[in-house]
Amino acid sequence: MQVKDCLVSAPGKTILHGEHAVVHGKVALAVSLNLRTYLKLKSSSNDKVCINLPNIDTFHYLVFAHFVTLNKPHWNKLCIDEAQRLDAELVRRLRDFVGVTNGNLNNGNTACLTFLYIYLSVFASGELPALTITVWSELPTGAGLGSSAAYSVCLAAALLCAAGTIPTSLREWDQTARWCQEDLEHINSWAFQGETIIHGNPSGVDNAVGTWGGMLRFLAGKIIPLSRVPLLRILLTNTKVPRSTKALVARVKDKINKFPSIMNPVLDSVDAISYTCEKVLTCEPITGEHYSILEELIDINQHHLNVMGVGHPALDTVCRVTLAKGLHSKLTGAGGGGCGITLLRPETDSSVVQNTMQDLKDCGFDCWETSIGGPGVQQHSPSSVKEEILEILEQY
Amino acid sequence: MQVKDCLVSAPGKTILHGEHAVVHGKVALAVSLNLRTYLKLKSSSNDKVCINLPNIDTFHCWDLSDLKQFIPYINGTKDEAQRLDAELVRRLRDFVGVTNGNLNNGNTACLTFLYIYLSVFASGELPALTITVWSELPTGAGLGSSAAYSVCLAAALLCAAGTIPTSLREWDQTARWCQEDLEHINSWAFQGETIIHGNPSGVDNAVGTWGGMLRFLAGKIIPLSRVPLLRILLTNTKVPRSTKALVARVKDKINKFPSIMNPVLDSVDAISYTCEKVLTCEPITGEHYSILEELIDINQHHLNVMGVGHPALDTVCRVTLAKGLHSKLTGAGGGGCGITLLRPETDSSVVQNTMQDLKDCGFDCWETSIGGPGVQQHSPSSVKEEILEILEQY
Numbered sequence: 001m002q003v004k005d006c007l008v009s010a011p012g013k014t015i016l017h018g019e020h021a022v023v024h025g026k027v028a029l030a031v032s033l034n035l036r037t038y039l040k041l042k043s044s045s046n047d048k049v050c051i052n053l054p055n056i057d058t059f060h061y062l063v064f065a066h067f068v069t070l071n072k073p074h075w076n077k078l079c080i081d082e083a084q085r086l087d088a089e090l091v092r093r094l095r096d097f098v099g100v101t102n103g104n105l106n107n108g109n110t111a112c113l114t115f116l117y118i119y120l121s122v123f124a125s126g127e128l129p130a131l132t133i134t135v136w137s138e139l140p141t142g143a144g145l146g147s148s149a150a151y152s153v154c155l156a157a158a159l160l161c162a163a164g165t166i167p168t169s170l171r172e173w174d175q176t177a178r179w180c181q182e183d184l185e186h187i188n189s190w191a192f193q194g195e196t197i198i199h200g201n202p203s204g205v206d207n208a209v210g211t212w213g214g215m216l217r218f219l220a221g222k223i224i225p226l227s228r229v230p231l232l233r234i235l236l237t238n239t240k241v242p243r244s245t246k247a248l249v250a251r252v253k254d255k256i257n258k259f260p261s262i263m264n265p266v267l268d269s270v271d272a273i274s275y276t277c278e279k280v281l282t283c284e285p286i287t288g289e290h291y292s293i294l295e296e297l298i299d300i301n302q303h304h305l306n307v308m309g310v311g312h313p314a315l316d317t318v319c320r321v322t323l324a325k326g327l328h329s330k331l332t333g334a335g336g337g338g339c340g341i342t343l344l345r346p347e348t349d350s351s352v353v354q355n356t357m358q359d360l361k362d363c364g365f366d367c368w369e370t371s372i373g374g375p376g377v378q379q380h381s382p383s384s385v386k387e388e389i390l391e392i393l394e395q396y
Numbered sequence: 397m398q399v400k401d402c403l404v405s406a407p408g409k410t411i412l413h414g415e416h417a418v419v420h421g422k423v424a425l426a427v428s429l430n431l432r433t434y435l436k437l438k439s440s441s442n443d444k445v446c447i448n449l450p451n452i453d454t455f456h457c458w459d460l461s462d463l464k465q466f467i468p469y470i471n472g473t474k475d476e477a478q479r480l481d482a483e484l485v486r487r488l489r490d491f492v493g494v495t496n497g498n499l500n501n502g503n504t505a506c507l508t509f510l511y512i513y514l515s516v517f518a519s520g521e522l523p524a525l526t527i528t529v530w531s532e533l534p535t536g537a538g539l540g541s542s543a544a545y546s547v548c549l550a551a552a553l554l555c556a557a558g559t560i561p562t563s564l565r566e567w568d569q570t571a572r573w574c575q576e577d578l579e580h581i582n583s584w585a586f587q588g589e590t591i592i593h594g595n596p597s598g599v600d601n602a603v604g605t606w607g608g609m610l611r612f613l614a615g616k617i618i619p620l621s622r623v624p625l626l627r628i629l630l631t632n633t634k635v636p637r638s639t640k641a642l643v644a645r646v647k648d649k650i651n652k653f654p655s656i657m658n659p660v661l662d663s664v665d666a667i668s669y670t671c672e673k674v675l676t677c678e679p680i681t682g683e684h685y686s687i688l689e690e691l692i693d694i695n696q697h698h699l700n701v702m703g704v705g706h707p708a709l710d711t712v713c714r715v716t717l718a719k720g721l722h723s724k725l726t727g728a729g730g731g732g733c734g735i736t737l738l739r740p741e742t743d744s745s746v747v748q749n750t751m752q753d754l755k756d757c758g759f760d761c762w763e764t765s766i767g768g769p770g771v772q773q774h775s776p777s778s779v780k781e782e783i784l785e786i787l788e789q790y
Contacts, residue, residue, distance in 0.1 A: 261666035262694060265659035272655035300656060303697040320710075 003043045003129045003162035006170075007385065007393070009036040010153035010377040012139040013146030013209040014236070014332045014341060017274040017301050018218070020252050020308055025220055026271035029278060030205045031229075032213040033145055033236065034374040037137040038385060039154035040393040041162050043129065050132040051115050052396040056141065058108035059396075062116070064128060066097075086196050091117060107141060114194045115155055122159045122190070133158065134396040136389055140366065143238055144245070144333035149206030152194030156187045157377045168379065175384035178375065184211050187377060213376030217278065229281045229373045232294075233344035235322070235357060237329075238366040239314035241337025248336045252308045266304050273297050273304075281373075291345050295328040298343060302330035310335030317363055318342070325356045341372070399439045399523045399556040402564075403779065403787070405432040406547035406771040408533040409540030409603040410630070410726045410735060413668040413695050414612070416646050416702055421614055422665035425672060426599045427623075428607040429539055429630065430768040433531040434779060435548035436787040437556055439523065446526040447509050448790040452535065454502035455790075460522050463514065466491075470518035480590050485511060501535060508588045509549055516553045516584070527552065528790040530783055534760065537632055538639070538727035543600030546588030550581045551771045562773065569778035572769065578605050581771060607770030611672065623675045623767045626688075627738035629716070629751060631723075632760040633708035635731025642730045646702045660698050667691050667698075675767075685739050689722040692737060696724035704729030711757055712736070719750045735766070 011032035018028025044050070050061040091113070098113050115133065123129060135154065139147035157179075160166045166186060169177035179187065191207035208216055208223045215229040256263040277297050280290050302319060305311060315331045318340040322329045329342040344353060353369055360367040382390055407428035414424025440446070446457040469484055485507070492507050509527065517523060529548065533541035551573075554560045560580060563571035573581065585601035602610055602617045609623045650657040671691050674684050696713060699705060709725045712734040716723045723736040738747060747763055754761045776784055 259666070259670065259690075259694075262663050262670060262691075265663040265666070269656050269659040269663075272653070272659070276653065276656060296653075297656075300653075300701050303701045307694050307697045316714075 003041075003131055004164070004168055005040075005042050006158050006161050006168065007038070007040050007380045007382060008154050008157045008161070008377060009038045009380060009385070010150040010157070010210040011036050011146075011213055011374055012150050013206045014339070014372060016215070016332075016341075016372065017277050017297065018270060019331075019333055019335070020249070020305065020310060021267045021270035021274075022218060023249055023252070024256065024267050026267050027274040027278075028205075028218045029274050030209050030216045030218055031372040032209050032215075032374050032376060033139075034231075034371045035138040035145070035236065035368060037135060037139060037147065037150035037154050038380075038389055038393060039151075039158050040134045041158040042132045042134075043162075044132050046130055048130055048132075049119065049128070050396070051112060052132065052134040053108065053111055054392060054395075055135070055137050056107045056111065058111060060108075060112050064130075067120075067128065086193050087117075087121070090120070091197055094120075110198050111151065114152060114197050117197055118152075118155050118159050118190055118194060122163050122165065129162070131162065132396060134393050136392045138368075138389075140238055143339055145236075145339065146206040146210060148198045149191065149195055149202075149210045152191040152198070153187060153207055153210035153377050155194060156190035157379070160187060160190065161379070170379040170381060174381060176375070176378045176380050178378050184376070187211050209376070211376045214373055215278075215281065217274075226278065227282055228284075230286050231371045231373050233346070233348070233369070233371050235327075235329075235342040235344065235353070235360070236368045236370055237318050237340045237342065237360050239312070239318065239337050239340065240364070240366060241312060241314045243312075243334060243336035243338055245334040248310050248334045252310060255309050263308070266307050270301060270304050273301050288345075291343070294343055298328045298330045305331055305335055312337045314363075314365070315340055318360065318365065321359045321363065322356055325352055325359075327352075327356060344369075399437075399525060400558070400562055401436075401438050402552050402555045402562065403434070403436050403774045403776060404548050404551045404555070404771060405434045405774060405779070406544040406551070406604040407432050407540075407607055407768055408544050409600045410733070410766060412609070412726075412735075412766065413671050413691065414664060415725075415727055415729070416643070416699065416704060417661045417664035417668075418612060419643055419646070420650065420661050422661050423668040423672075424599075424612045425668050426603050426610045426612055427626075427766040428603050428609075428768050428770060429533075430625075430765045431532040431539070431630070431762060433529060433533060433541065433544035433548050434774075434783055434787060435545075435552050436528045437552040438526045438528075439556075440526050441524065443524055444526075445513065445522070445524060446790075447506060448526065448528040449502065449505055450786060450789075451529070451531050452501045452505065454505060456506055458510075460524060462491075463510070463522055466514050467518055467522075470515055480587050481511075481515070484514070485591055488514075504592050505545065508546060508591050511591055512546075512549050512553050512584055512588060516557045516559065520557075523556070525556065526790060528787050530786045532762075532783075534632055537733055539630075539733065540600040540604060542592045543585065543589055543596075543604045546585040546592070547581060547601055547604035547771050549588060550584035551773070554581060554584065555773070564773040564775060568775060570769070570772045570774050572772050578770070581605050603770070605770050608767055609672075609675065611668075620672065621676055622678075624680050625765045625767045627740065627742070627763070627765050629721070629723075629736040629738065629747070629754070630762045630764055631712050631734045631736065631754050633706070633712065633731050633734065634758070634760060635706060635708045637706075637728060637730035637732055639728040642704050642728045646704060649703050657702070660701050664695060664698050667695050682739075685737070688737055692722045692724045699725055699729055706731045708757075708759070709734055712754065712759065715753045715757065716750055719746055719753075721746075721750060738763075 014033045016029040022028035166183040188211040195202040212225045217224045410429045412425040418424035443460045560577040582605040589596040606619045611618045
């Protein structure tokens with residue numbers, strides 16, 4: 001069976017405001033990070049399904065004959081339109097099939113597992129097509145930047161598109177194209193299942209951001225994509241200091257329990273920061289005065305995160321180094337190391353940007369110049385993908 | 397007329413928690429700073445009243461005959477030292493030569509002295525005496541140096557006049573006055589502060605008088621029960637700043653982002669409350685010190701959020717934290733002073749190294765304590781030799 005080739009990409013995710021406070025019922029703002037994951041799906045004529053993930057050195061192929069070990073009736077049970085709930089039985093069988101046990105769960109295994117789950121579910125009602133997918137990501141893994149969700153979103157979009165379940169949105173003359181709201185919800189639904197396989201109990205924010213892009217408000221489990229927000233230039237810095245998100249979340253909880261009268265107002269303040277930031281970003285147009293406010297909000301939130309106990313000397317260094325160039329930064333995500341974001345203004349000189357990036361790299365950090373608030377999952381014409389990425393995708 | 401000689405001292409003041417928030421109705425904790433101002437009062441046989449203030453290079457003598465002219469203008473009885481006699485202040489300003497143009501530390505100090513001196517001795521004969529003052533406190537750094545001066549003046553002059561007793565017995569090193577006498581001292585000291593500052597809060601002179609720790613809320617000053625002496629480093633970044641401008645900056649930020657800033661003020665209020673609870677525990681344990689350190693760190697972040705931080709203060713915090721010590725700005729911020737909490741077990745080598753690091757940054761640094769005694773009378777042997785030497789010179 002021949003399926004349509006396609007080339008898709010999805011953004012990573014970063015938290016603009018509200019990390020940690022969101023665990024305690026406050027509003028968080030999640031934004032798309034324009035470091036993207038690209039997936040190329042190509043129909044092939046052999047009887048294989050191949051997956052190439054050069055970022056994580058994972059290359060697998062599966063011959064169709066091997067699939068007979070999986071009990072087909074269980075796949076058919078799934079109605080493609082009601083892609084709501086994870087088929088745990090299928091996941092279990094696929095785990096055994098792929099050779100994932102609790103002992104040797106790694107990025108490669110999990111990525112294959114996720115791919116197979118969505119592939120088999122999407123093509124369950126017909127003939128399994130032979131195809132090859134190749135994935136390349138600009139996102140560092142395990143840094144809290146939504147790389148696994150971007151992968152799941154790409155898988156969902158490409159496979160649904162290949163199956164014809166959602167249309168090829170790209171017309172002949174388009175560089176990039178997006179899907180309609182209904183199709184995005186379909187993509188998101190499958191991506192969420194992918195995330196569930198990878199993470200167990202995801203919030204759903206990462207895949208929502210990967211799907212819709214822009215900015216989302218996240219509160220008490222509800223995810224609301226927000227109206228048009230401007231693209232904001234940022235520096236993303238990875239301090240590469242390892243940390244346990246679980247431990248940091250627990251640390252914040254302990255501090256709140258220890259000093260409730262001191263800490264609860266801080267959470268309220270963070271809530272107000274998210275609210276104020278959302279108001280500013282939905283203004284059109286966004287002025288210099290607005291940027292000053294955004295910078296103040298970043299500084300205040302960074303102090304609050306330190307008060308919550310998720311700061312780190314490396315993050316203090318990011319803040320200090322960028323502030324020396326007049327730029328404002330905060331940690332993003334779990335803290336205790338990990339990543340920070342620095343707001344750039346439209347008029348920030350590229351020499352300032354380069355010098356700041358160099359200063360940060362001199363500290364031993366990784367640093368990217370990118371943007372937030374950009375598009376969610378989209379389909380690409382090959383010419384709209386950076387040459388160096390296209391080269392990698394074409395290798396397989 | 398012979399008056400009793402005496403030697404008194406009063407502490408400076410620093411804010412432990414609540415600066416800036418207190419302006420917006422939240423609780424502040426003010427503590428005595430054990431950098432002290434010493435005053436020696438000596439009866440003399442000439443017909444002069446002399447004042448020696450070597451810290452500020454000010455030395456004056458007045459003939460008693462010149463001062464007698466003010467006596468008719470002194471109103472009220474010595475016991476009702478409640479309200480500033482504005483008329484007397486005006487006349488003394490002309491006498492001392494203070495106009496709005498050339499108001500300086502020296503003039504103001506003389507003015508304050510003369511006001512209290514004349515008011516205290518108004519009902520009798522003006523005695524010839526010499527006062528000499530030496531202070532360990534830097535001036536103009538928000539550390540209560542003017543209040544310590546006023547408290548010393550009040551205590552020494554009231555004591556010399558016999559209005560309050562000499563509290564020091566023959567065998568005492570130091571001695572304090574009873575509550576009623578302290579209130580009397582404080583009342584005159586407050587008038588001195590009013591002359592110097594115009595509209596003082598009253599916290600500085602209260603701390604100088606009572607020592608220990610005071611809770612300050614909405615104009616009410618409440619001395620707190622026994623608090624432990626806490627070792628600290630006091631650092632003066634010497635970065636100049638305008639308290640008025642900083643207070644305005646905080647106000648503007650609250651008005652700009654009320655939903656973000658008001659919770660921060662509430663949090664500071666809770667910090668003061670929590671700190672007070674910890675400090676009134678007996679005994680104060682290592683666990684308590686950990687809490688005090690956490691409170692310092694949190695409050696320092698809140699003060700930065702309020703907009704009164706400064707890179708020099710960040711440096712103080714960073715340099716001390718590298719030695720495991722916790723610091724916050726104290727007072728107006730925007731430069732000025734910071735305090736660093738030391739633990740009882742903090743090694744003196746750590747203290748010395750930290751002080752050296754801070755001095756290498758260009759800051760002034762003292763090892764001292766907070767929560768110590770308020771105004772007290774001294775036997776000469778209880779005063780540090782180097783200070784006694786200075787006081788004895790005049």
